[in-house]
Amino acid sequence: MIMDKKNLSILCVLAISLYVVSSVFSATIVLKSGKTVQGTIIENTGESIKVDFNGVPLTYYREEIVSIDGTGFAMSPLKKGDREALSSSKQTVSPTIAQSSRKWVNWYAGASSYMGTMQTISIKGNAVFMQLRQDFEAANAKKDVTQLSQIIKKMKDQMAAIIAEVSALQVPEELKKYHAKQLVVFQQINMATDKFMTNDTTALISMMRTVTVSMVEACQELKRVYIQQEAPGNFIDPVDMVIFQLNAVLEKLDVGLEKFSNKTKQPQPTK
Secondary structure (H helix, E strand, O other), X not given: OOOOHHHHHHHHHHHHHHHHHHHHHOEEEEEOOOOEEEEEEEEEOOOEEEEEEOXXXXXXXXXXXXXXXXXXXXXXXOOHHHHHHHHOOOOOOOHHHOOOOHHHHHHHHHHHHHHHHHHHHHHHHHHHHHHHHHHHHHHHHHOOHHHHHHHHHHHHHHHHHHHHHHHOOOOOHHHHHHHHHHHHHHHHHHXXXXXXXXXXXXXXXXXXXHHHHHHHHHHHHHHHHHHHOOXXXXXXXXXXXXXXXXXXXXXXXXXXXXXXXXXXXXXXXXX
């Protein structure tokens, strides 16, 4: 069966939702060159930071950086004694939290690697869905049902690999509830793929609503952890924005669900 165009639009909404969620862990780095980089800080040695930019690791040195997340934190060059002290220390602390509470600094130093990995996985999931939408459109244009079935199988295999990757992560104790909720999101997405070929738009919208609700719950749990660990505003604010955007997606899905439910309830004309 050829996929309905409305279902393709729903697929795009889901991909956008995944991209929105991936922005929860992002940071804005302003460089002295005038360039601004948006990504996740996945490593900080004190002399340089490594940023995950859409799956590509980029390295920037202290001397290149003006500020991170608009905190105005000065990245002045290290002195010789500072370099020696840093090289002998295994602890890495992101400069985005340099003016934060000691509780947050200590916690974030241990959790940042996990959070960076989760963002990379979310971006990967978004890429899978965007490619899926393009492939579906091409197969739909050719009315190639066999190719559509192959695309669904490929997508399920890719999602299964992502689920396995998420399941294998070492999770900080405080983030285990968040991790479990995020794992449910990926599992629900994988279950939803079979509905894309049914042309049952009401069932598909309902499934996408379930996925989006799970995304909201995961973000709310992450916000709870951030508050508990005394996170600065530049970490909590992006989570609030993501929750707001996902709720906007939910409103659109609710409108669509009501619209298509009413259509199915309309009496058929008598002959």
